[in-house]
Amino acid sequence: MSEKLGPFVRRHATLLAIVAAAAVGTVVVAALLTNIIERKHEGKNRYARLVDVTEETVDAAPWAMNWSRQYDGYRRTVDVTRTRFGGSEALPEQKIERDPWLKRMFAGYAFAIDYRDRRGHAYMLADQEMTKRVTERPQPGSCLHCHSSVMPTYRRLGQGDVFAGFEALGKMTYADAHAEVVRTGSMNPVAGGTEIRFEHAKGAHPLGCVDCHDPKSMELRVTRPGFIRGIQALAASDAPVPHLPSIERWRERGAPGLYDPNEEATRQEMRSFVCGQCHVEYYCGPKTTLFFPWSNGLEVEAIEATYDGFRFDDGSRFFDWKHAETGAEVLKAQHPEFELWSQGIHARAGVACADCHMPYQRDGSVKVSDHWVRSPMLNIARACQACHPVGEDELEARVTVIQNRTRELMERAAAAMTDMLDAIGAARGSGASDVQLAAALELQRKAQWRLDFIAAENSMGFHAPAEAARILGESIDYSRQSQLEAAMWHYLPASKDRR
Numbered sequence: 001m002s003e004k005l006g007p008f009v010r011r012h013a014t015l016l017a018i019v020a021a022a023a024v025g026t027v028v029v030a031a032l033l034t035n036i037i038e039r040k041h042e043g044k045n046r047y048a049r050l051v052d053v054t055e056e057t058v059d060a061a062p063w064a065m066n067w068s069r070q071y072d073g074y075r076r077t078v079d080v081t082r083t084r085f086g087g088s089e090a091l092p093e094q095k096i097e098r099d100p101w102l103k104r105m106f107a108g109y110a111f112a113i114d115y116r117d118r119r120g121h122a123y124m125l126a127d128q129e130m131t132k133r134v135t136e137r138p139q140p141g142s143c144l145h146c147h148s149s150v151m152p153t154y155r156r157l158g159q160g161d162v163f164a165g166f167e168a169l170g171k172m173t174y175a176d177a178h179a180e181v182v183r184t185g186s187m188n189p190v191a192g193g194t195e196i197r198f199e200h201a202k203g204a205h206p207l208g209c210v211d212c213h214d215p216k217s218m219e220l221r222v223t224r225p226g227f228i229r230g231i232q233a234l235a236a237s238d239a240p241v242p243h244l245p246s247i248e249r250w251r252e253r254g255a256p257g258l259y260d261p262n263e264e265a266t267r268q269e270m271r272s273f274v275c276g277q278c279h280v281e282y283y284c285g286p287k288t289t290l291f292f293p294w295s296n297g298l299e300v301e302a303i304e305a306t307y308d309g310f311r312f313d314d315g316s317r318f319f320d321w322k323h324a325e326t327g328a329e330v331l332k333a334q335h336p337e338f339e340l341w342s343q344g345i346h347a348r349a350g351v352a353c354a355d356c357h358m359p360y361q362r363d364g365s366v367k368v369s370d371h372w373v374r375s376p377m378l379n380i381a382r383a384c385q386a387c388h389p390v391g392e393d394e395l396e397a398r399v400t401v402i403q404n405r406t407r408e409l410m411e412r413a414a415a416a417m418t419d420m421l422d423a424i425g426a427a428r429g430s431g432a433s434d435v436q437l438a439a440a441l442e443l444q445r446k447a448q449w450r451l452d453f454i455a456a457e458n459s460m461g462f463h464a465p466a467e468a469a470r471i472l473g474e475s476i477d478y479s480r481q482s483q484l485e486a487a488m489w490h491y492l493p494a495s496k497d498r499r
């Protein structure tokens with residue numbers, strides 16, 4: 001090509017190229033600047049306030065005046081959705097009817113009387129108020145920590161001290177605590193507020209804007225005492241947390257004072273921390289204040305170690321209930337989404353809960369986070385394709401394969417657990433004593449804890465497929481070991497005085 005150019009051009013080719021590039025560059029930069037300025041302008045408008053919202057504005061409706069796009073999404077959490085392993089009808093299906101083994105696993109526990117699929121955020125308070133676990137069993141005020149916009153009540157009861165209020169509400173019965181939340185609401189009537197249609201407990205509200213956003217700056221922040229104490233205990237431990245770089249940096253600085261997520265965490269971490277306020281394993285019972293068991297790390301055995309090492313005030317060891325069939329002191333797992341996500345490739349790659357469950361959508365030139373928090377499978381284009389430029393069908397197929405494999409392995413773990421319960425029952429029937437069955441019962445605790453950890457987690461393995469399989473594999477192994485132990489005492493009564 002160069003032989004066609006004239007001598008001048010040939011001699012000054014480089015110079016000309018630079019001049020041309022500079023000219024084009026200037027135009028592009030100018031265009032970009034104009035564009036950015038326009039967007040900034042719109043960005044500012046987005047935060048123009050028609051209504052003043054404060055720490056007391058637990059009702060989301062007034063916020064709608066300032067941030068209608070986010071509010072519209074938030075309100076859609078009343079909609080009924082369904083995917084293969086998620087979503088639910090008007091009244092969610094009873095998990096315990098669909099999977100009868102769950103009922104046996106929970107024998108003797110409140111979960112055996114009412115345990116349903118979850119649904120949208122709008123229902124969190126109403127569903128808690130009406131579950132038989134609340135209406136037919138005593139429950140503590142701490143239940144409201146994750147099901148209502150409770151911060152002003154904590155502040156009021158603690159006279160400004162959130163943690164004191166948190167302790168106080170946790171010591172009350174559910175009914176008394178609920179009445180306190182309603183009272184706070186009636187003491188802070190919101191100007192311009194309207195009751196949202198799904199709200200039936202006047203004055204009390206489910207998760208609101210104020211629970212994830214600072215009302216002054218609209219920055220993300222965490223508010224829940226359970227999370228703040230939990231993440232502080234995790235930071236203070238030496239458990240590796242490569243997916244939480246701000247904790248690693250804080251440790252490198254010599255771990256000064258207490259780790260403060262609102263000061264230290266990156267914006268990307270906050271996009272998961274706000275969910276970690278509730279979508280976690282926890283203890284919430286009558287014997288001590290609600291806590292997140294993270295002081296040894298987030299893996300299933302680290303949490304188990306925390307529980308095994310925990311002593312209640314009366315010196316007794318930690319368990320959630322005594323299994324009605326076998327008498328084993330067992331553990332109940334609850335929706336450990338934050339913990340399982342922590343073990344997966346997405347967390348390691350810095351992908352946050354909000355990336356998949358609240359993806360960005362464009363509205364004119366404004367980028368809006370979809371506040372209709374729901375299954376990403378209802379929204380694959382925005383939830384996944386931003387990072388994975390492959391067809392929707394292929395992405396869906398990848399998820400289906402992971403979920404089906406998890407489900408099949410879970411069925412096997414459930415079968416092993418059922419055989420274990422049968423074997424322990426048979427051994428008891430033939431006169432085996434508590435002392436003789438002690439080893440079998442400890443193995444039952446380990447087996448159930450692992451099976452329940454994956455069954456209670458809501459992604460059917462997707463958040464960390466290999467980890468989910470590992471945990472179910474261990475569950476099967478512990479169930480079979482326990483079954484062997486029990487069978488020995490059943491079939492070898494002669495060896496009864498070996499222990």
Ligand code: HEC
Nearest residue numbers: 083086087275279337338341346352353356375377458459
């Ligand atoms: C890489 C994407 C991705 C990330 C990151 C992610 N999730 Fe998920 N999540 C999914 C998928 C896919 C499902 C399965 C949905 C289904 O079965 O319909 C799911 C399921 C769920 C469900 C059950 C929803 C339903 O409708 O069944 C909850 C709750 C959940 N995730 C919470 C979280 C939390 C909390 C985090 C962060 C700690 C998180 N997820 C991180 C993709 C993600």
Ligand code: HEC
Nearest residue numbers: 118119120123124127146207274275277278353357374375
């Ligand atoms: C204050 C506690 C709380 C916080 C914070 C919270 N959730 Fe939830 N979430 C719940 C509860 C409770 C439910 C179940 C409501 C029900 O079944 O009535 C739920 C349900 C869900 C569901 C199921 C929705 C459906 O339509 O079935 C998804 C998905 C979900 N949450 C994801 C998230 C994500 C992602 C975040 C962070 C951006 C988050 N949640 C923050 C408590 C919370």
Ligand code: HEC
Nearest residue numbers: 115116117118127128131139143145146278279282284335
């Ligand atoms: C640490 C936060 C947290 C605490 C404390 C908490 N929940 Fe929840 N709860 C959730 C989340 C997250 C979900 C949605 C995920 C799921 O259903 O697995 C949920 C779902 C539920 C549901 C709907 C699904 C079901 O299980 O039938 C009910 C009812 C419920 N909780 C009742 C209670 C009661 C009663 C207490 C007190 C003993 C309580 N919760 C304490 C976070 C919490």
Ligand code: HEC
Nearest residue numbers: 060063067070071074207208209212271274354367368369
């Ligand atoms: C469960 C936590 C949660 C709740 C509740 C919540 N948000 Fe958000 N919000 C987020 C997250 C996560 C982002 C993304 C922020 C980021 O990336 O910095 C966000 C972003 C925003 C933004 C910035 C622009 C955008 O869309 O990204 C606004 C404005 C906003 N939310 C308003 C609201 C309003 C109004 C409500 C109540 C109707 C609300 N939010 C409730 C988690 C929440």
Ligand code: HEC
Nearest residue numbers: 345346349351355356376383384386387388395398399465
């Ligand atoms: C913000 C970016 C981002 C989003 C959003 C995202 N992913 Fe990913 N995904 C990644 C990265 C990065 C990896 C790791 C790739 C690697 O290291 O090879 C990954 C890995 C995967 C893998 C391989 C998992 C494994 O264990 O090997 C699957 C499957 C996957 N993603 C599916 C999804 C689906 C389905 C969604 C939507 C629900 C989604 N991703 C959303 C970035 C993302």
